[in-house]
Amino acid sequence: xxxxxxxxxxxxxxxxxxxxxxxxxxxxxxxxxxxxxxxxxxxxxxxxxxxxxxxxxxxxxxxxxxxxxxxxxxxxxxxxxxxxxxxxxxxxxxxxxxxxxxxxxxxxxxxxxxxxxxxxxxxxxxxxxxxxxxxxxxxxxxxxxxxxxxxxxxxxxxxxxxxxxxxxxxxxxxxxxxxxxxxxxxxxxxxxxxxxxxxxxxxxxxxxxxxxxxxxxxxxxxxxxxxxxxxxxxxxxxxxxxxxxxxxxxxxxxxxxxxxxxxxxxxxxxxxxxxxxxxxxxxxxxxxxxxxxxxxxxxxxxxxxxxxxxxxxxxxxxxxxxxxxxxxxxxxxxxxxxxxxxxxxxxxxxxxxxxxxxxxxxxxxxxxxxxxxxxxxxxxxxxxxxxxxxx
Amino acid sequence: xxxxxxxxxxxxxxxxxxxxxxxxxxxxxxxxxxxxxxxxxxxxxxxxxxxxxxxxxxxxxxxxxxxxxxxxxxxxxxxxxxxxxxxxxxxxxxxxxxxxxxxxxxxxxxxxxxxxxxxxxxxxxxxxxxxxxxxxxxxxxxxxxxxxxxxxxxxxxxxxxxxxxxxxxxxxxxxxxxxxxxxxxxxxxxxxxxxxxxxxxxxxxxxxxxxxxxxxxxxxxxxxxxxxxxxxxxxxxxxxxxxxxxxxxxxxxxxxxxxx
Ligand code: SF4
Ligand code: SF4
Ligand code: SF4
Ligand code: SF4
Numbered sequence: 001x002x003x004x005x006x007x008x009x010x011x012x013x014x015x016x017x018x019x020x021x022x023x024x025x026x027x028x029x030x031x032x033x034x035x036x037x038x039x040x041x042x043x044x045x046x047x048x049x050x051x052x053x054x055x056x057x058x059x060x061x062x063x064x065x066x067x068x069x070x071x072x073x074x075x076x077x078x079x080x081x082x083x084x085x086x087x088x089x090x091x092x093x094x095x096x097x098x099x100x101x102x103x104x105x106x107x108x109x110x111x112x113x114x115x116x117x118x119x120x121x122x123x124x125x126x127x128x129x130x131x132x133x134x135x136x137x138x139x140x141x142x143x144x145x146x147x148x149x150x151x152x153x154x155x156x157x158x159x160x161x162x163x164x165x166x167x168x169x170x171x172x173x174x175x176x177x178x179x180x181x182x183x184x185x186x187x188x189x190x191x192x193x194x195x196x197x198x199x200x201x202x203x204x205x206x207x208x209x210x211x212x213x214x215x216x217x218x219x220x221x222x223x224x225x226x227x228x229x230x231x232x233x234x235x236x237x238x239x240x241x242x243x244x245x246x247x248x249x250x251x252x253x254x255x256x257x258x259x260x261x262x263x264x265x266x267x268x269x270x271x272x273x274x275x276x277x278x279x280x281x282x283x284x285x286x287x288x289x290x291x292x293x294x295x296x297x298x299x300x301x302x303x304x305x306x307x308x309x310x311x312x313x314x315x316x317x318x319x320x321x322x323x324x325x326x327x328x329x330x331x332x333x334x335x336x337x338x339x340x341x342x343x344x345x346x347x348x349x350x351x352x353x354x355x356x357x358x359x360x361x362x363x364x365x366x367x368x369x370x371x372x373x374x375x376x377x378x379x380x381x382x383x384x385x386x387x388x389x390x391x
Numbered sequence: 392x393x394x395x396x397x398x399x400x401x402x403x404x405x406x407x408x409x410x411x412x413x414x415x416x417x418x419x420x421x422x423x424x425x426x427x428x429x430x431x432x433x434x435x436x437x438x439x440x441x442x443x444x445x446x447x448x449x450x451x452x453x454x455x456x457x458x459x460x461x462x463x464x465x466x467x468x469x470x471x472x473x474x475x476x477x478x479x480x481x482x483x484x485x486x487x488x489x490x491x492x493x494x495x496x497x498x499x500x501x502x503x504x505x506x507x508x509x510x511x512x513x514x515x516x517x518x519x520x521x522x523x524x525x526x527x528x529x530x531x532x533x534x535x536x537x538x539x540x541x542x543x544x545x546x547x548x549x550x551x552x553x554x555x556x557x558x559x560x561x562x563x564x565x566x567x568x569x570x571x572x573x574x575x576x577x578x579x580x581x582x583x584x585x586x587x588x589x590x591x592x593x594x595x596x597x598x599x600x601x602x603x604x605x606x607x608x609x610x611x612x613x614x615x616x617x618x619x620x621x622x623x624x625x626x627x628x629x630x631x632x633x634x635x636x637x638x639x640x641x642x643x644x645x646x647x648x649x650x651x
Contacts, residue, residue, distance in 0.1 A: 040568040094564035273581035278563035
């Protein structure tokens, strides 16, 4: 693995002592800072008022269906792997009022839904998450049908990325070519360096806005030594991925294994609970619900996160076309790793590992892919094929 | 379009704690709107005035536990155009269905001084075991907003939004940290129907399954995981045997662990 480069843009140094300035400058510019903090035993993304709320000195142990915080030996601010939340919850809201209507004196009036988008600064965006944002941008902003709610929130968002130093036990961004170093689509990108008694941030700028902000905080240019130290942090992260997935040819692998017996096996373990799709930073599916008042005078239309694991999701003309859990799990995994390429030109998986950690029964997409690859094209008996083709 | 004439609403009670009916009274702010939209024709918890049937909308609370009630529910059905069961008792037999796993005569002889006066059926059963039910609203107790939603959907002639998927969707939409994954706390959320708003996990407790089984619940896979994080077979029997113990998926799962 070659060393990540830190020379494309000019790099600056932000000392640990001057780090709180970042908050002050962002807040002075009218941004609400959203970033990582510890709540209920996990690192979650919430509104922060000061640097003291960052998960100083915390890291995590993650595996299939488990997540535990633990103390670090140092006081790193960003020494954790991604937690249960993703930035999706702030751009593609879990529940969103599209519009409301009321009748008064027999006249129908329609009002727009949720109000104007807030100005948010995302602090601590990981490389895989930048890729996930880019993927959701394609979903919501590309082509004829642009989602105005997403666009407003996205355009307003300022992004301060942080390169990963400590991947979690379920990370596999290296396999998916999505990390661990932030390479695009940020305003600022930090690398937290803690070595030989030093604790500082190497900062890259990714936009004029980012450069302007940084100019108000530090003018100290990074030396080659600083850049080398930061490169070591990222290289070390890349060498410590918790999971791997052979992504080459994965689309065709899944397409030709539509009848693989493994789908039946995973269906016996899967709860069809939808947690994997809820935590996945690229999943975008929604359902629409109408609400009416008792008098029949007011109505509103809501859009809510939905999932291909629910029966209603594929309810077409009288019944659900994916009635079995097997067909629902297969839909999820095949969409992420295969049909997404045909639909959007990229993988739908960025290797963040959330679906593995936050699956209550620890079903692991990398493991499922591995088993299918190991038994690529395994042939079924005629009866098994028949059984397998039931919806 | 709203229904033209003011529909007559009736509330009926069978074997139950009254908690679900009370969620209608608990609607406070919305209660006037309810009273404005429907004629409350029979609701003993709220008023003694009784309007004769037939009724457009009947809300039925409670399970069938006595021979007399097994008769009465047919009268209610005959007098009702649209019958909605509310709560775990009416929909699944309720907490009193725990008797279904034992011999009820044994309890009666222990509990009552004069067992001869007690006329009880051997099983507590849901309303749908006796008569046709138009809609079942799950929950112990039901969620008052879901009740308003059912009434409002009825009045506006649309399908109620009471999704049959897992509690986990509500849990994730409100950004709660999963207690199962992050704390190792067993949680019935993945096999339980949404509707409560995922209250318990937001207080760092596992879901107790008050809203009954979700669509396609995989109780066996969840039980296996719960066993791995420390639950014994007797614990699992108890977890599946609460308010919805007699719903088929929970009943089967509890029996599986009893037999181990
Ligand atoms: S599929 Fe899983 S690992 Fe891939 S992006 Fe989604 S949550 Fe992350
Ligand atoms: S995996 Fe399922 S929930 Fe996710 S984007 Fe695809 S269809 Fe939607
Ligand atoms: S794979 Fe896991 S998280 Fe996803 S639906 Fe199945 S049990 Fe739930
Ligand atoms: S806490 Fe329970 S209900 Fe919430 S996501 Fe986890 S398993 Fe599901």
